Amino acid sequence: MKARTDQGGDVAETEVAKVPLRQLLAHARPQAPALVAASLLSCVAAVVALVQPLVVKKVFTDLSDSRPVTATVLVIVGLFLAEALLGSVQSYLLGRIGEGVVLNLRTTLVGRLLRWPVATYARHRSGDLISRVSADTTAVRGALASSLTETLAGVLTFAGSLVLMLFLDPLMLGLTLGCLLISFLAVFAVSLRIMGATVQAQRSVGRIGAGLERVLRAIRTVKLSGAEEREEKALAADVGAAYRAGMRQAKLEALVHPVTAVSVQGALVLVLGIGGARVAEGTMALGELIAFLLYLLYLAVPMTTLFSSITDLQAGRAALSRVQELLDEPLERTDEASSPTPAEAATAPAVPSAVPAISLHGVTFAYPGREDHPALRDLTFAVPEFSRTALVGPSGAGKSTVLSLIGRMYDADAGTVSLLGRDVAGMPLKEVRDLIGHVEQESPVLAGTLRSNLVYARPGASDAEVADVLDRTNLTGFVDSLPHGLDTEVGDGGVLVSGGQRQRIAIARMLLKRPRILLLDEVTSQMDAENERLLNATLKEAAATCTVLVVAHRLSTIQDADQILVLDDCRITASGSHAQLIREDGLYAHLARTQLLPAAAEGAGE
Numbered sequence: 001m002k003a004r005t006d007q008g009g010d011v012a013e014t015e016v017a018k019v020p021l022r023q024l025l026a027h028a029r030p031q032a033p034a035l036v037a038a039s040l041l042s043c044v045a046a047v048v049a050l051v052q053p054l055v056v057k058k059v060f061t062d063l064s065d066s067r068p069v070t071a072t073v074l075v076i077v078g079l080f081l082a083e084a085l086l087g088s089v090q091s092y093l094l095g096r097i098g099e100g101v102v103l104n105l106r107t108t109l110v111g112r113l114l115r116w117p118v119a120t121y122a123r124h125r126s127g128d129l130i131s132r133v134s135a136d137t138t139a140v141r142g143a144l145a146s147s148l149t150e151t152l153a154g155v156l157t158f159a160g161s162l163v164l165m166l167f168l169d170p171l172m173l174g175l176t177l178g179c180l181l182i183s184f185l186a187v188f189a190v191s192l193r194i195m196g197a198t199v200q201a202q203r204s205v206g207r208i209g210a211g212l213e214r215v216l217r218a219i220r221t222v223k224l225s226g227a228e229e230r231e232e233k234a235l236a237a238d239v240g241a242a243y244r245a246g247m248r249q250a251k252l253e254a255l256v257h258p259v260t261a262v263s264v265q266g267a268l269v270l271v272l273g274i275g276g277a278r279v280a281e282g283t284m285a286l287g288e289l290i291a292f293l294l295y296l297l298y299l300a301v302p303m304t305t306l307f308s309s310i311t312d313l314q315a316g317r318a319a320l321s322r323v324q325e326l327l328d329e330p331l332e333r334t335d336e337a338s339s340p341t342p343a344e345a346a347t348a349p350a351v352p353s354a355v356p357a358i359s360l361h362g363v364t365f366a367y368p369g370r371e372d373h374p375a376l377r378d379l380t381f382a383v384p385e386f387s388r389t390a391l392v393g394p395s396g397a398g399k400s401t402v403l404s405l406i407g408r409m410y411d412a413d414a415g416t417v418s419l420l421g422r423d424v425a426g427m428p429l430k431e432v433r434d435l436i437g438h439v440e441q442e443s444p445v446l447a448g449t450l451r452s453n454l455v456y457a458r459p460g461a462s463d464a465e466v467a468d469v470l471d472r473t474n475l476t477g478f479v480d481s482l483p484h485g486l487d488t489e490v491g492d493g494g495v496l497v498s499g500g501q502r503q504r505i506a507i508a509r510m511l512l513k514r515p516r517i518l519l520l521d522e523v524t525s526q527m528d529a530e531n532e533r534l535l536n537a538t539l540k541e542a543a544a545t546c547t548v549l550v551v552a553h554r555l556s557t558i559q560d561a562d563q564i565l566v567l568d569d570c571r572i573t574a575s576g577s578h579a580q581l582i583r584e585d586g587l588y589a590h591l592a593r594t595q596l597l598p599a600a601a602e603g604a605g606e
């Protein structure tokens with residue numbers, strides 16, 4: 001039987017991905033001193049516990065021989081106190097180890113998640129990523145901190161009790177083991193199935209997160225499509241799967257507990273009966289019987305803790321395999337050696353250099369998984385510094401892809417993309433991103449205040465600079481109308497601002513960054529005519545200090561550009577000024593007549 005994985009692949013339902021124990025321990029390496037101390041304390045606590053029945057036996061022997069017992073009783077009290085103290089220190093250490101491991105795992109995970117290449121995010125669902133960073137790391141904590149040390153202590157107490165019981169009475173030990181064997185077998189039989197159920201529950205929780213995130217991200221579309229019920233059902237299926245896995249686990253555990261309890265009670269009754277008879281006959285001392293009974297309890301208790309520890313440990317290994325999958329994803333290349341052509345990236349020269357600000361030469365690129373349909377093929381063009389270039393073409397021609405390659409969101413499969421004469425493939429990633437201000441088509445706005453959104457790309461911007469950029473993007477009146485001005489929250493994904501305002505905020509953010517190259521991807525599509533006119537003037541002004549490459553569908557943005565590039569069928573098919581291209585009467589003239597919007601009024605609204 002097959003089960004869907006979180007990424008849509010298939011795995012055998014019974015197959016439980018587990019990382020080796022060694023790898024699990026590797027994550028606890030920074031906590032090694034605390035882990036060793038906790039393990040040592042477990043050993044000492046086990047010894048302290050194992051000694052207690054022997055001392056109790058001595059009390060009874062001394063009492064029957066009419067010897068004073070005060071000192072021995074004090075020793076017992078001391079042992080009790082020592083065990084309690086060891087337990088308390090151990091519990092603190094376990095907490096510390098657990099939190100330390102989770103801290104380390106989450107910090108590493110978050111650090112790596114933010115540095116994946118963009119193509120990797122397409123293979124994961126955000127909700128599932130959140131579940132792995134939060135819930136799965138918690139499961140790893142349980143496995144590492146308590147289970148490992150408890151298993152160690154349990155094994156020690158168990159083995160020690162066996163040896164001492166053998167020493168006290170081999171026959172009664174044989175009978176006890178016979179009874180306990182039943183619960184051993186029950187525990188063994190169900191522990192693997194419990195682990196399978198735990199893994200299924202983890203996967204379902206991941207899917208609930210992913211499903212919920214998908215729906216919340218497009219909640220308006222869900223409502224407008226009347227899809228609430230359908231989505232509720234889809235989510236309920238995953239919630240139900242988590243419930244069923246949880247119930248399967250609960251049933252298996254419920255099966256084990258009575259078997260364990262009955263077998264322990266059976267052993268107790270047998271030992272009490274046989275031992276009691278021997279004490280009555282005088283062939284066994286009362287102290288010996290009591291010590292034996294105490295060891296019997298020592299056998300029973302670790303059996304139950306061992307059972308839950310093994311389950312936690314296996315669940316932790318399975319959770320870590322989900323976390324490990326994310327840790328194994330390669331990171332974006334960041335630290336390439338500088339290219340042979342030196343750059344003057346830090347400050348823009350006052351006059352344009354002969355080297356184009358942007359140049360693509362023979363660039364071919366296909367998105368991962370779409371290798372047979374390249375988005376760009378043998379693309380060559382150049383954008384002079386301090387110019388305003390418009391990139392036009394039919395929908396799906398590859399305009400946004402060109403901007404993505406310039407910002408090195410993806411690497412070209414062939415050819416070179418250069419910024420100010422340097423091949424971006426050889427530049428440190430930070431330098432590429434510092435040079436560029438890219439306003440994306442969706443103009444994303446992050447949850448937080450308006451101010452945090454504006455200064456996002458340049459946190460050090462002064463209030464005067466923010467005020468200036470608000471003016472240039474016609475946002476001053478809007479900010480003044482807000483209850484808390486710049487400190488007003490814009491909501492998750494900017495839901496509290498209009499489409500046109502969101503675009504202007506995104507442009508303002510990039511103007512504030514003061515990049516040398518400004519990339520704009522259909523950023524006036526939702527603006528009214530007045531705002532679009534103002535933004536066009538601002539962008540014209542910006543071209544005095546930086547190079548502007550704009551993807552646009554509005555004639556008003558395009559027609560007075562220094563250069564227009566027409567992208568069609570993965571390559572540049574024409575270039576020139578508006579007047580030249582209209583005269584040529586090719587694709588551009590056709591687009592101008594049919595698709596490029598003459599004004600901003602229709603359909604667009606703030």
Ligand SMILES: Nc1ncnc2c1ncn2[C@@H]1O[C@H](COP(=O)(O)OP(=O)(O)OP(=O)(O)O)[C@@H](O)[C@H]1O
Pocket residue numbers: 122367368370375393394395396397398399400401402
């Ligand atoms: N992340 C992606 N993964 C796979 N294919 C993609 C991805 N993004 C875009 N594409 C595909 O690449 C091609 C070019 O897309 P691109 O977004 O660059 O076009 P565009 O010219 O900007 O279109 P529009 O004007 O509609 O925004 C399209 O066929 C599109 O389906």
